[in-house]
Amino acid sequence: MPGMEGTELRIIGFLCNWCSYGGADTAGVSRFKQPTDLRIIRVPCSGRVDPLLVVKAFMEGADGVLVSGCHPRDCHYSEGNFYARRRLEVLKRFLPFMGIEPGRFEYTWVSASEGARWQKVVTDFTDQVHALGPRRNFGEGNGGGDIR
Amino acid sequence: MAILDKLKDGVQRELEGLEFVIGWEQGYDPLHASPLFIRTPGDIDRLIWNPLCVHNLASYLPSLKGRRVGILLKGCDSRSVIQLLQEGLIKREEIVIFGIPCRGVVDLSKIKSRIDTSQMRAVSLMDDAVVIEIPQGREEIPLDDVLATKCLSCQYPTPLIYDHLAGEVLPPQRPTEVLYKEVEVIEELDVQDRLAHWERELDRCIRCYACRNACPLCVCQDYCAAESRNPRWLSQRAGVSEKVMWHIMHALHLAGRCTDCGECERACPMDIPIQRIRRKINKEIKELFGYEAGVNPEDTPPLYTFKVEEPTIQEREW
Ligand code: SF4
Ligand code: SF4
Numbered sequence: 522m523p524g525m526e527g528t529e530l531r532i533i534g535f536l537c538n539w540c541s542y543g544g545a546d547t548a549g550v551s552r553f554k555q556p557t558d559l560r561i562i563r564v565p566c567s568g569r570v571d572p573l574l575v576v577k578a579f580m581e582g583a584d585g586v587l588v589s590g591c592h593p594r595d596c597h598y599s600e601g602n603f604y605a606r607r608r609l610e611v612l613k614r615f616l617p618f619m620g621i622e623p624g625r626f627e628y629t630w631v632s633a634s635e636g637a638r639w640q641k642v643v644t645d646f647t648d649q650v651h652a653l654g655p656r657r658n659f660g661e662g663n664g665g666g667d668i669r
Numbered sequence: 670m671a672i673l674d675k676l677k678d679g680v681q682r683e684l685e686g687l688e689f690v691i692g693w694e695q696g697y698d699p700l701h702a703s704p705l706f707i708r709t710p711g712d713i714d715r716l717i718w719n720p721l722c723v724h725n726l727a728s729y730l731p732s733l734k735g736r737r738v739g740i741l742l743k744g745c746d747s748r749s750v751i752q753l754l755q756e757g758l759i760k761r762e763e764i765v766i767f768g769i770p771c772r773g774v775v776d777l778s779k780i781k782s783r784i785d786t787s788q789m790r791a792v793s794l795m796d797d798a799v800v801i802e803i804p805q806g807r808e809e810i811p812l813d814d815v816l817a818t819k820c821l822s823c824q825y826p827t828p829l830i831y832d833h834l835a836g837e838v839l840p841p842q843r844p845t846e847v848l849y850k851e852v853e854v855i856e857e858l859d860v861q862d863r864l865a866h867w868e869r870e871l872d873r874c875i876r877c878y879a880c881r882n883a884c885p886l887c888v889c890q891d892y893c894a895a896e897s898r899n900p901r902w903l904s905q906r907a908g909v910s911e912k913v914m915w916h917i918m919h920a921l922h923l924a925g926r927c928t929d930c931g932e933c934e935r936a937c938p939m940d941i942p943i944q945r946i947r948r949k950i951n952k953e954i955k956e957l958f959g960y961e962a963g964v965n966p967e968d969t970p971p972l973y974t975f976k977v978e979e980p981t982i983q984e985r986e987w
Contacts, residue, residue: 573894573902576917580910593977603975607957610982611924611972614953618855619917619946620864627985642987657861659868659910 530584530650532558534643535570537602540591543633545643553640556647559587566590567628568601572612575626579616582658585625585650589642592630602630624649625656673718675835676741676767680713683739683765683833690739690767691729693722699792700777700801704729707739718835719794720812723774725749725930728885730759737763743771744839745819747828748928748963749885754830755966756926758888768831770839773812773820775799778940780815784808818944819931822848829964849952851945867913873939874912876903880943881919883936886926894918920946925954925970928963957981 536542542563548555564570567590575586588609596602609628617623627646631639670678680690684707694705694715702721707713718741726740727749742750747768753759780786784801791802799815801808813821826839855863878895881887894902895915902918903911919933927947934944954960958971958981 572921573918576914576921577902580914600975603977604972606979606982606984607972607975608924610957610979611950611953612921614957615920615950617860618852618863618949619867619913620860620862622860629985629987638987645987657864659864659871659913660908 528651529558530647530655531582532560532585532587532647532650533578533583534559534561534587534589535564535567535574536561536588537567537569537590537597538563538565539597540595540633541567541589541631541639544589544631544635544639547634547636548639548643549636551636553636555640555643558585558647558650559643566596566598566601567605567609568596568598568603570605570609572608575609575612576616579621579625579656580659582656584653584656585646587626587642587646588628589631589639590628592632595630595632620659621656622653624653672769672835673716675833676718676769677713677716679767679833679835680707680716680739681710683767684710684713686737687739687765688736690741690765691726692716692741692767693718693724693726696721698786699789700780700786718769720772720774720799720816721792721794723777723817723935725883725885725932727753727930728883728932730764730885731888732890733763734759735763737765739765739767741767741769742828742831743769743774744823744825744828745771745928745930747830748825749930750963751830751966752886752926752928752963752970753888755963755968755970761966766828766831766833768828768834770827770834770836771823772826772839772842773816773823775812775815776817776935780810783810783815817931817935818851819929822846825964830966849948851942852949852952855945855949868909870941871912871916871943872909873941874915875939876912876915877938879936879938880933883932884919884923885930885932886923886928887919894922916943916946920950923947924950925958925960925972926962927951 570588578586590602613626616626629642690707692705693702696703704724705715725746727746788804789801793800797812799810823843824841931944960971
């Protein structure tokens, strides 16, 4: 597991209080082995996740960002994740246009009882970001990209 | 009757019931038009209509809510009004719209990249050319070569909403395929090259926010998130990542709302090709939700609503 080999990347997770944060807790209580790269930020609802929070995380140097909420139809506030799904899907299609590789951002749903699913999501996502390696941020290099 | 005469005639008849009518007049040099606020019948003579009337006057409307005003709109400008109506930012009964069937407006930076206009003496506008008199002689430029990029793929030359139409309904004349051409050029680059491209282009941004101020759908004014200190989305740092953050902020706040009017890019003093960032989002919104902003006043912007099952969203499996 990458984090345990001393090559941790900066991965940010926005997890909703009611489902995914509980799911991560369940995974912990069940002592499921997980990579340690992910820094979790607990939010009230995936609908609270302004896509700009994700962008800001990248601008501050994140290598990957994950948003996880309650499954559709299971939102604690009934419809927060329905709005989130539309916004985050637009964001996911847009980020690569600006030069942030596909794969560095994902959104998904994990319920409070799904400790095993959480373990899989966090492991797969961490592996995926490690496969891409550390991210070069805006202003950290030069060259290429000439289209004019 | 020519379009301009019809406009003047309509304004003349409506002016009494209105605080003012917004149109265009000749600006500070022969190539520039400026917005004109017609308050008295005497002002009507200053009104002009030609391909130099580039400004989307709808940008004034949100700040005029509660006042009765008239406004001249091209086809593209009318989409901003529809979008503003959809969002309840203006009231239909407060505005009188003078619609103009439009054959296109110029992009001044395209003209300036072809000839040095600093010494120009006069400009005349023909049906299909712009003639500029400079000390070296007369330069005749085909209009199509210097039209604004949005005009080259215009599907709404006739306003979609109006009280008076100055002329006949003009059907679309331009191909749709070219709409996303500039977006596709970037999509064809490697992701790393896209990053380098935006890094280089957006590094010129001086964060003057002219793009925001010109945008008819940017309505937060003093409450703009870009200038908020708490939360502090943007810092005073001058690095390129702050500039990128600003543009992503603008583009995402316009997601599902941007009518592709091009005012942001036109207003930019640094000639940064920023409209394609907004266009990319428009393209995805169209693909995902089959939605085009500012076309139907009864529509709901796609990010203001949802479906329980989203047939077009392919969620990732784990
Ligand atoms: S973002 Fe640009 S193109 Fe879109 S509505 Fe605003 S000014 Fe017009
Ligand atoms: S108008 Fe141009 S320079 Fe000014 S903030 Fe917008 S992109 Fe930057």
